[in-house]
Amino acid sequence: MPDDPRPPLGDISPETFRRHAHEVADWIADYLAGVGDLPVLPRVRPGDVSGALPASPPEEPEPLDAILRDFREIIVPGTTHWNHPRFHAYFCSSGSGPGILGEALAAALNVNAMVWRSGPAPTELEKVALDWLRDMLGLPGTFDGHIEDTASVGNLVALAAAREHATGGQAREKGLAGGPPLRVYASEEAHSSVRKAAMVLGLGTEGVRGIPTDDAFRMRPDALEAALAEDRRAGWKPMAVAATVGTTSTTSVDPVPALAGVCEREGIWLHVDAAYGGSMGAVPEFRHVLDGCDRADSFVVNPHKWLFVPIDLSAVYSRRPDMVRRAFSLVPPYLMTPEDGAARNLMDYGPALGRRFRALKLWMVIRAFGTRGLAERIRAHVALAAELAGWVDGAEGWERMAPTPMSLVLLRHVPRPGVSEDALEKHNRELMEAVNATGRAFLSHTLVRGRFAIRVAVGNLRTTREDVEEVWGLLRKKAGEVGG
Amino acid sequence: MPDDPRPPLGDISPETFRRHAHEVADWIADYLAGVGDLPVLPRVRPGDVSGALPASPPEEPEPLDAILRDFREIIVPGTTHWNHPRFHAYFCSSGSGPGILGEALAAALNVNAMVWRSGPAPTELEKVALDWLRDMLGLPGTFDGHIEDTASVGNLVALAAAREHATGGQAREKGLAGGPPLRVYASEEAHSSVRKAAMVLGLGTEGVRGIPTDDAFRMRPDALEAALAEDRRAGWKPMAVAATVGTTSTTSVDPVPALAGVCEREGIWLHVDAAYGGSMGAVPEFRHVLDGCDRADSFVVNPHKWLFVPIDLSAVYSRRPDMVRRAFSLVPPYLMTPEDGAARNLMDYGPALGRRFRALKLWMVIRAFGTRGLAERIRAHVALAAELAGWVDGAEGWERMAPTPMSLVLLRHVPRPGVSEDALEKHNRELMEAVNATGRAFLSHTLVRGRFAIRVAVGNLRTTREDVEEVWGLLRKKAGEVGG
Numbered sequence: 007m008p009d010d011p012r013p014p015l016g017d018i019s020p021e022t023f024r025r026h027a028h029e030v031a032d033w034i035a036d037y038l039a040g041v042g043d044l045p046v047l048p049r050v051r052p053g054d055v056s057g058a059l060p061a062s063p064p065e066e067p068e069p070l071d072a073i074l075r076d077f078r079e080i081i082v083p084g085t086t087h088w089n090h091p092r093f094h095a096y097f098c099s100s101g102s103g104p105g106i107l108g109e110a111l112a113a114a115l116n117v118n119a120m121v122w123r124s125g126p127a128p129t130e131l132e133k134v135a136l137d138w139l140r141d142m143l144g145l146p147g148t149f150d151g152h153i154e155d156t157a158s159v160g161n162l163v164a165l166a167a168a169r170e171h172a173t174g175g176q177a178r179e180k181g182l183a184g185g186p187p188l189r190v191y192a193s194e195e196a197h198s199s200v201r202k203a204a205m206v207l208g209l210g211t212e213g214v215r216g217i218p219t220d221d222a223f224r225m226r227p228d229a230l231e232a233a234l235a236e237d238r239r240a241g242w243k244p245m246a247v248a249a250t251v252g253t254t255s256t257t258s259v260d261p262v263p264a265l266a267g268v269c270e271r272e273g274i275w276l277h278v279d280a281a282y283g284g285s286m287g288a289v290p291e292f293r294h295v296l297d298g299c300d301r302a303d304s305f306v307v308n309p310h311k312w313l314f315v316p317i318d319l320s321a322v323y324s325r326r327p328d329m330v331r332r333a334f335s336l337v338p339p340y341l342m343t344p345e346d347g348a349a350r351n352l353m354d355y356g357p358a359l360g361r362r363f364r365a366l367k368l369w370m371v372i373r374a375f376g377t378r379g380l381a382e383r384i385r386a387h388v389a390l391a392a393e394l395a396g397w398v399d400g401a402e403g404w405e406r407m408a409p410t411p412m413s414l415v416l417l418r419h420v421p422r423p424g425v426s427e428d429a430l431e432k433h434n435r436e437l438m439e440a441v442n443a444t445g446r447a448f449l450s451h452t453l454v455r456g457r458f459a460i461r462v463a464v465g466n467l468r469t470t471r472e473d474v475e476e477v478w479g480l481l482r483k484k485a486g487e488v489g490g
Numbered sequence: 491m492p493d494d495p496r497p498p499l500g501d502i503s504p505e506t507f508r509r510h511a512h513e514v515a516d517w518i519a520d521y522l523a524g525v526g527d528l529p530v531l532p533r534v535r536p537g538d539v540s541g542a543l544p545a546s547p548p549e550e551p552e553p554l555d556a557i558l559r560d561f562r563e564i565i566v567p568g569t570t571h572w573n574h575p576r577f578h579a580y581f582c583s584s585g586s587g588p589g590i591l592g593e594a595l596a597a598a599l600n601v602n603a604m605v606w607r608s609g610p611a612p613t614e615l616e617k618v619a620l621d622w623l624r625d626m627l628g629l630p631g632t633f634d635g636h637i638e639d640t641a642s643v644g645n646l647v648a649l650a651a652a653r654e655h656a657t658g659g660q661a662r663e664k665g666l667a668g669g670p671p672l673r674v675y676a677s678e679e680a681h682s683s684v685r686k687a688a689m690v691l692g693l694g695t696e697g698v699r700g701i702p703t704d705d706a707f708r709m710r711p712d713a714l715e716a717a718l719a720e721d722r723r724a725g726w727k728p729m730a731v732a733a734t735v736g737t738t739s740t741t742s743v744d745p746v747p748a749l750a751g752v753c754e755r756e757g758i759w760l761h762v763d764a765a766y767g768g769s770m771g772a773v774p775e776f777r778h779v780l781d782g783c784d785r786a787d788s789f790v791v792n793p794h795k796w797l798f799v800p801i802d803l804s805a806v807y808s809r810r811p812d813m814v815r816r817a818f819s820l821v822p823p824y825l826m827t828p829e830d831g832a833a834r835n836l837m838d839y840g841p842a843l844g845r846r847f848r849a850l851k852l853w854m855v856i857r858a859f860g861t862r863g864l865a866e867r868i869r870a871h872v873a874l875a876a877e878l879a880g881w882v883d884g885a886e887g888w889e890r891m892a893p894t895p896m897s898l899v900l901l902r903h904v905p906r907p908g909v910s911e912d913a914l915e916k917h918n919r920e921l922m923e924a925v926n927a928t929g930r931a932f933l934s935h936t937l938v939r940g941r942f943a944i945r946v947a948v949g950n951l952r953t954t955r956e957d958v959e960e961v962w963g964l965l966r967k968k969a970g971e972v973g974g
Contacts, residue, residue: 015866015950016952017584017587021590023518027519027587030515030594030595032511033598034511035504035511037598037599048610052614052832055614056614056615056618062855063857063860064857064861068857070591073588073858082599085601085609085611085612087599088608099602101503103510103713104502104557106511107507109593110514110597111852115521115572116584116800116801117801118801122536123570124570124572124579126569126570127534127539127566127568128569130536131539131543133540138547162841177692178844180696181672182665182666182692183667183671183672184671188669197822198821202820202841202843203973205661205817205818205820206690208653208665208667208693210662210663210691211664212665212937254824299640310844312957313786317600317602320848333689334689336695337682338682338738339935340936341937357686357687358640359642359682359683360801367597370561372547373547373552373556374502376548376549377547380553383500386499439828452824464650468501
């Protein structure tokens, strides 16, 4: 009807999209080139950003010019810049150019690869890219991989498979109420996500027993064996040992070969959380950190941590994909397809039915850098961390709080001898906040055997030696300024 | 060192990135403009795509020209096109231009908003956008929302909160082994993800009891009450009722007000899975499908289904965020921040620690279309489905298999009276595959009371009346060609 007053429906016009897509392309290019000039931590307080936005959605369409302006003027200045070269908090997660392009293309295709038929190429590329990653890290060909969003969910998937294994496949149907209490063993340094997975899976936090560590923060196999024996006598059924390669606090590496021996003797599922540390396997001379991991039943590594793939992408491998499927596969009639049996359906491998095309960015990153290029970057980060560790060791009044086997340096400032632990914590917390408040760097902290330590994580794609020097200079400058 | 032969490290160069970002912008613009000319279902067999790719990753960097060429020549022709105007399978999930730009920007920022400090604007925009969505759908202001990837995980989060509620907060620490068996009640038409969530949570598939439905495929409150009484006598502890607004098979709507009454009397958590149907609330005259949902304890709706936001984005609301946090919050020292207590930390609200900046695309889509624009599009889809339903009803030899309360039409062809159910299934399966093989449309199927039905889901942003006409023409044409 020519006199129909309604606007045409459908998407925004192709011309409007094209114009703004180019605008966005330029904005991203400028952002990546200049991110180092922005404050890493934004100068906002809780409520500032939401207070700057209308409480109600607009009734009428708004032009993309206005939306993108608010993005630039409200969102970006309120955001912590993970791509900043002096982002040294937590573990780094930098988005590389090829990874960002991969995400943009995946968003455009908007595939939901829940079954092969609904996304053949995404389904198959996930297998190809994860086989590449596996080979690149020196993991065995028996490892079958799929993608989850984060290592928290990767660990959950692995432990759900372990739960099927430990219950003889009963948990899937019967649940846990009638059975013996199940327990997971992880070092006291293991990531909180192991305990969270146990909560989700119905084991409860008591379903995880923390095993003491040695003086390099590594799980003690003798302590594990003692705990297993004690728990078996008390009626617990050991379900899994969750070892860590690269713990969050100190990047310590559990003695996986010895733990594998214990697990094999006892018939217990061995899971390895290598979310951060697994990427070390890309470097031939560091691959030893993965010794013994070929004997693991499941293994998690996050390319979105130290392989320059934008968040989110966690790779989950298992030698027992049958157990993973037993834990997660449930196929109603409306999801049966003619290709069932002939092709993998990703929905069978985790808690989510819908699957975004995450493999694309990983495939593009591996190709754009090459395995040698990725290894060189990780090698450089480890070298930078070693250099910073050396500076700390050589500086009076500074203490390195743990070994530096990867690219994380733990340090604290000791203004003078004899200061109490409480005062040291207060001093170093103030020091860290003073550095962060400059907007020039972002550091985080942990507790090492209860003692406050500043974490300087190196692993950002854009970090150079000059950046690490600047951070070290900032730490020394601010140490003299804050109370102590 | 000027004679250092190594290439510079870091990301690809800014110029290289910019050039390819513009190339990608143009490709996406062309793709969106021309997606209707591609085959919806690709002409590939299992193994074709992976067979076309090298088995090993490249050692040396490859140029983005080569990578993007393979994307265009291998990946795209091997992909099912969810953005295609005649994608009518499952439920539609179309990515709008504003949503795609939002994803590209989120990938560039690469924020992990696990704690407020690590992403203030993403954390706060998530709350703002979910408050907007809530208000737009007419849900009560008491609903507190956060984002998960999919409705499967959204349902899992809701049921984990219900588990804490049912166990008096004991499940979190104690797990399920010592307690009574817990049970969830959902209609026999509920989505498989409810049962999968029960598997993950340690209830097992037996921890879900399917409740019979009435002749419009809606859960029968009387049958629910009878099941609750019977199960209580048998020692089960009812944990939650999971109602559905818009079931996958038939888009039926459970009688939520009556179910809320049962839950209130019995003290049971009421969850509503409105992953698809919830978007109907954006349209004033359809909002009645959400009647009673203000009395739900938790509620899930997927903007990536029928609100033109690229996958993945599922919104989870709860009147009891304390129970959600009880189920999921676990804060190790290295994740404590000065803002704890003053600001929300998204990691407290679900299984994943890491949080991608998903809110950006939702915020951009709501602004770019406006609430009125979104409502108009949903209204148009419902009208198209009603029109198709009328054509089916008026055509000899065709049968509509269920009511059409939303935008999904269930149909089958009955070539002649007296054909057996088995033969009808075979005939309609062949008919569906014949339509799909044309590459002109993609349909899926379900079983309705055990009888095979072809599903024609309308809900793609790019679908016009001409597209629905073409599908109906294809169905009639192929019905005469396949055996029967």
